[in-house]
Amino acid sequence: MDRKIYFDHNATTPIHEEVFDAMVPYFKDEWGNPSSIHWAGRGPKKAVDEAREKVAGFLNCSPIEVIFTSSGSESDNLAIKGVAFSMRSKGNHIITTKVEHPAVLNTCKYLEREGFDVTYLGVDADGMIDLDELRDSITPKTTLITVMYANNETGVVFPVAEIGEIAREHRVTFHTDAVQAAGKIPLDVKALNCDLLSISGHKIYAPKGVGALYVRRGVRVVPIIHGGHHERNRRGGTENVAGIVGLAKACEIAARDMEEETAHLRRLRDRLEEGLMKRIPHVKRNGHKDKRIPNTANLSFEFVEGESLLLNLDMLGIAASSGSACTSGSLEPSHVLVSMGLTPELSHGSVRFSLGRSNTEEEVDYLIEKMPPIVERMRSMSPLWCEVEKKGVDLSFEEKTCS
Amino acid sequence: MQGTNRVVVAMSGGVDSSVAAAFLKERGFEVVGISMQLWDYSEGGESGGGATGGSCCSLEDIHDARRVADALEIPFYVVNMERPFLSEVVDYFVKGYMDGETPNPCIKCNEVMKFRLLMRKALELDAGFLATGHYARITVDDGGTYHLLKGLDEGKDQSYFLFTMTQDQMKRVLFPVGGLRKDEVRGYAARLGLRVAEKKDSQEICFIEGSSYTDFVVTRGGGGPGGPITDTSGNVLGSHAGLFRYTIGQRRGLDIRDGRGPYYVVDMDMERNRLVVGSRDELYASGLVARNVNWTGRPMTDGQPLTVKIRYRHPGAGAVLTHLDGGRVKIVFSEPQKAVTPGQAAVFYSGEEVVGGGWIERALR
Numbered sequence: 001m002d003r004k005i006y007f008d009h010n011a012t013t014p015i016h017e018e019v020f021d022a023m024v025p026y027f028k029d030e031w032g033n034p035s036s037i038h039w040a041g042r043g044p045k046k047a048v049d050e051a052r053e054k055v056a057g058f059l060n061c062s063p064i065e066v067i068f069t070s071s072g073s074e075s076d077n078l079a080i081k082g083v084a085f086s087m088r089s090k091g092n093h094i095i096t097t098k099v100e101h102p103a104v105l106n107t108c109k110y111l112e113r114e115g116f117d118v119t120y121l122g123v124d125a126d127g128m129i130d131l132d133e134l135r136d137s138i139t140p141k142t143t144l145i146t147v148m149y150a151n152n153e154t155g156v157v158f159p160v161a162e163i164g165e166i167a168r169e170h171r172v173t174f175h176t177d178a179v180q181a182a183g184k185i186p187l188d189v190k191a192l193n194c195d196l197l198s199i200s201g202h203k204i205y206a207p208k209g210v211g212a213l214y215v216r217r218g219v220r221v222v223p224i225i226h227g228g229h230h231e232r233n234r235r236g237g238t239e240n241v242a243g244i245v246g247l248a249k250a251c252e253i254a255a256r257d258m259e260e261e262t263a264h265l266r267r268l269r270d271r272l273e274e275g276l277m278k279r280i281p282h283v284k285r286n287g288h289k290d291k292r293i294p295n296t297a298n299l300s301f302e303f304v305e306g307e308s309l310l311l312n313l314d315m316l317g318i319a320a321s322s323g324s325a326c327t328s329g330s331l332e333p334s335h336v337l338v339s340m341g342l343t344p345e346l347s348h349g350s351v352r353f354s355l356g357r358s359n360t361e362e363e364v365d366y367l368i369e370k371m372p373p374i375v376e377r378m379r380s381m382s383p384l385w386c387e388v389e390k391k392g393v394d395l396s397f398e399e400k401t402c403s
Numbered sequence: 404m405q406g407t408n409r410v411v412v413a414m415s416g417g418v419d420s421s422v423a424a425a426f427l428k429e430r431g432f433e434v435v436g437i438s439m440q441l442w443d444y445s446e447g448g449e450s451g452g453g454a455t456g457g458s459c460c461s462l463e464d465i466h467d468a469r470r471v472a473d474a475l476e477i478p479f480y481v482v483n484m485e486r487p488f489l490s491e492v493v494d495y496f497v498k499g500y501m502d503g504e505t506p507n508p509c510i511k512c513n514e515v516m517k518f519r520l521l522m523r524k525a526l527e528l529d530a531g532f533l534a535t536g537h538y539a540r541i542t543v544d545d546g547g548t549y550h551l552l553k554g555l556d557e558g559k560d561q562s563y564f565l566f567t568m569t570q571d572q573m574k575r576v577l578f579p580v581g582g583l584r585k586d587e588v589r590g591y592a593a594r595l596g597l598r599v600a601e602k603k604d605s606q607e608i609c610f611i612e613g614s615s616y617t618d619f620v621v622t623r624g625g626g627g628p629g630g631p632i633t634d635t636s637g638n639v640l641g642s643h644a645g646l647f648r649y650t651i652g653q654r655r656g657l658d659i660r661d662g663r664g665p666y667y668v669v670d671m672d673m674e675r676n677r678l679v680v681g682s683r684d685e686l687y688a689s690g691l692v693a694r695n696v697n698w699t700g701r702p703m704t705d706g707q708p709l710t711v712k713i714r715y716r717h718p719g720a721g722a723v724l725t726h727l728d729g730g731r732v733k734i735v736f737s738e739p740q741k742a743v744t745p746g747q748a749a750v751f752y753s754g755e756e757v758v759g760g761g762w763i764e765r766a767l768r
Contacts, residue, residue: 308527311480315435315528378527 003317005363009203009356010152010180010296011321015246016205022249023207026242034239035228044241051248058251059197059214060188067213067231068244072179072200073103074224075213076146078235079175079196080107082221083144084116087173091141095172097121097129097158098339100148104177105335108146117141126288127156127340134163138170145174149181149192153336153352154287155296157185164193173219179203179211183254184262184293195219199251201243205357206250210243261357266294268355268364273297275368280375286337286350295355300337300346304378309351312374318367321352409433410532410577411525413517414472414479416464418599419536421471422588423579425595427534428475435528436472436479438465439516441488442610467599474597484520491515493610497625500616500647503671504746507564508608513537514567522572534577537561539757541573541581549573551699551757556584563715566750566760567697617648630676632657635669635685643678646671651766652686652742667742670766687739688768690722693749693761694731702726703751703758710752711736713743713763719752732761743767 006014026047032040034048052063059066069075084094096108098120108118119137121129129147138145145167150157160176167174175196178187183204189197196219201210215221215234227236254261277283282302301309306322313320322334333347342350353367412424414436428434442461465481472479492511499506517535525533538554539562549570554560568576580588592600611619620626625647632641641659643649648656653668657680667686670679691713703709703724710719711734721737734749743766750760 305527307482308524311528314480315478374529377529381523381526 003366005318005359005366007353007355007359007363007367008319008321010155010352010354012202012208013205013356014358015207016250016253018253019206019246019249023242023246026245030241034241035230044239047241047245048239051244054248055212055251058187058255059199060190061214062217064232065189065214065217067215067234068239068247069211069213069235070209070237070240071211072101072177072198072203073211075179075198075200075211076101076103076175076177077107078213078221078224079198079215080104080144080146081111081224082234083173083175083196083219084111085222086220087143091139091143092116093119093139093141093143095119095121095134095137095142095145095147097123097147099123099127099151099153099156099336100146101152101177101179104146104148121147123156123339125341126291127151127154127286127336128288128291129158131159131162131166135166138166138172142170142172145172147174147176149176149178149187149197150184150293151287151336152180153334154298154340155180155292155354156287157181157291157293160192160194164195167195168193180296181293183250183258184265184295186258189214189216196221199247201247201250204247204250204254206246207243210240210247212247257357262294264357265355265359268359268361269295269297269353271361272353272355272364272367273299275364276371279368279372284346286340286342297353297355298337298350299353300342300350301375302346302349303382303384304349304375306348306350308378309349309374312378313351313367313371316370318370321354322348322350407433407529407531409435409528409530410534411435411437411521411528411530412534413521413536414438414468415536415605416467416471416599416602417536417605418592418597418602419538419580419588421468421536421597421599422583422591423534423536423577424471424477425475425591425597426579427577428477432532434475434477435530436468436475436477437521437524438468438479438481439484439488439521440465440481441484441492441516443485467602471597471599474595482521482524484516487520488512488516493623496608497620497623499746500620501625501627502746503646503673505650505744506746507748508610510564510567510748513564518568518572518576522575525575532575532577534579536580537565537578538585539565539578539581541576541578548700552581552755553752553757554578554581559585562752562757563712563748563750566699566748566757568699568757569697570700573699617645620647628676630678632659632678632680633672634666635679635681640666640680646673646676646678649678651744671745686741688736688741688743688766689739690733690735690767691743691749692727692731692733692764692767694729694764696730696732696759696761698759699757703753709758710754712748712750712752713740714747724751730761731764733767735767 030043032044034041034045052066055066056063112118123129147158147163149160164174173195176194177198179200182199195216197214199212202208223234225236230236284300286298310322333344337347410427410432414420424434424436469479492508495511496506496508522533538559540552542550551568553562589600627645627647629644631639632643633639649668651668654665657666659666666680669681669685705725711722712719720740722734725733727733745763747763748760749763751758
């Protein structure tokens with residue numbers, strides 16, 4: 001395997017060189033504990049303060065409204081459990097969607113077991129929610145609405161600002177998981193009308209192990225990690241100083257390069273999508289064509305299994321991922337694609353390409369060149385395909401059960 | 404596609420398939436390792452694996468396989484095959500006991516999971532071959548016919564479990580350790596510093612290892628009511644706790660104290676839910692009828708002599724075969740054989756070669 005092409009930036013991103021450089025001092029000289037009163041803590045404390053200001057600048061909020069966490073998942077957990085438990089005396093109803101990231105979905109399921117009621121809004125064939133359905137779901141008991149900004153699988157962007165407005169009209173707290181939106185489309189918590197917003201470091205060229213949660217002043221969250229007085233008593237644990245510095249630097253770069261980056265990603269993504277759809281018959285695009293982040297293409301290749309496609313691509317050095325979370329974990333077809341009404345077969349045949357800043361036109365062309373013969377070969381082994389194409393089929397290795 | 408140098412190795416995390424991968428890599432093949440995840444280990448998972456204490460292709464085994472693949476610097480993937488394993492192997496296993504038989508899930512697993520589904524995966528990955536760590540050999544003669552032979556290590560020979568193989572499959576299957584003895588395989592692994600060199604061999608029925616199959620059958624919705632134990636003349640000698648709890652030839656757990664024992668299970672009367680026991684002599688059968696017969700090459704003709712193995716550790720008995728209708732055959736032994744067990748395989752050998760086999764339907768007295 002000579003070539004290495006990475007089309008899986010929604011899974012994680014490489015660390016940006018400027019981010020890495022910014023972090024280095026905090027692994028070496030500035031190793032102190034930011035909470036210390038003495039000289040060793042001063043540098044790290046200053047770094048965390050500055051980082052908080054930068055992240056606040058990126059989100060258009062006040063630094064005291066930023067809580068650093070260990071991940072996007074932790075940010076989501078803190079937002080949802082934190083608000084749900086702090087508002088429990090007022091109500092126990094939460095509204096979310098069926099297509100959230102597991103960090104949100106499974107947190108909601110946990111809360112259901114703890115006695116909360118959760119409404120899961122469905123999506124249409126384009127992956128969009130119905131705002132009237134959202135309005136109708138709100139009850140006097142509703143304390144929290146949590147809807148993602150951009151979907152990790154399809155890239156579909158939800159009308160968060162409008163959802164925020166509806167939440168505000170009904171005096172319901174509103175959280176959005178913006179992990180996939182960050183760095184790809186503008187994040188302005190004021191324009192988005194949100195009370196809480198999650199981001200993750202490693203999706204925006206910072207390292208794994210750091211995330212942040214915006215919590216609007218006045219919104220109370222009960223901590224889920226109890227400890228010292230860190231993060232104004234809302235999140236115990238000595239600060240991951242280097243990670244926090246990295247996250248802040250990544251936010252700074254994202255804001256700086258966004259316009260150029262977005263154009264670059266969109267151009268490549270469209271080239272990839274059009275190229276594959278032109279050269280390979282029976283390919284379907286999943287997700288709204290326009291209302292989505294610029295880097296994500298989710299395509300279903302009929303009559304083939306996404307997993308085998310991915311392994312074939314991997315052996316050519318091309319990294320992508322399938323609609324389902326991972327190859328060995330769940331057998332279930334993607335909950336996102338199924339919610340959009342895809343058949344399990346089409347869902348199993350889906351591949352997600354998510355582009356990033358270092359990808360080139362030449363890499364996209366390499367994929368467009370390599371993929372059609374793979375799909376064709378795999379289809380030639382599919383009885384269903386042979387039926388469609390009215391060709392004979394060698395059934396010697398046919399599966400008895402379609403799983 | 405057949406021309407490619409790529410081979411998928413079914414890696415279980417054990418020493419045999421690890422050495423199979425290493426062996427092929429050393430011989431210049433482009434080796435791709437695949438472990439099949441056959442059981443759901445998550446809490447409340449679909450197959451409820453955690454609750455049974457089963458260890459089929461356990462997470463530790465998959466971990467070992469991955470670490471071996473890392474050491475060999477070959478690509479490695481885990482593919483999820485829980486669903487077909489449930490429907491084709493586990494359900495078959497439970498149903499076998501419900502039908503008063505003693506199923507052999509290892510043969511079924513080879514037939515369906517490895518040589519059908521994983522083979523398909525290998526072809527999808529543009530591999531020319533699928534390799535496993537079985538102790539058996541495949542040769543090809545000048546006429547282009549493939550032959551399935553016993554492993555060179557008599558004590559480890561696993562050809563019994565492979566009788567369902569077809570010419571199409573043998574063309575594309577490699578058994579790299581089939582020509583080695585077990586100690587050579589372990590030596591090979593040790594020489595390469597593979598972590599699994601001293602790992603103990605897996606037990607026969609991997610998914611119920613460490614617990615009882617009867618509990619497993621009950622957990623999976625099987626089971627059956629108790630009833631009488633009778634002798635071969637129909638005299639009631641005691642009671643049984645459900646026919647699925649017994650196997651032909653079983654002596655223990657019958658709890659008959661008439662002083663005329665020992666008694667052995669010789670038959671199951673499903674219609675009347677009776678467990679039939681008899682003396683050691685009554686355990687012997689003169690032949691058997693086998694169904695769903697597969698021939699690895701050209702079918703044998705009536706009257707042709709062969710050696711038949713009626714269970715994995717059976718030394719083999721001389722026999723003569725007659726074709727019946729519906730893919731069945733009748734086997735008559737040259738000497739009566741003990742404990743012919745419906746549900747097990749009768750595998751037909753001609754010298755070293757597996758010429759075919761079938762599933763035992765009933766014993767002939």
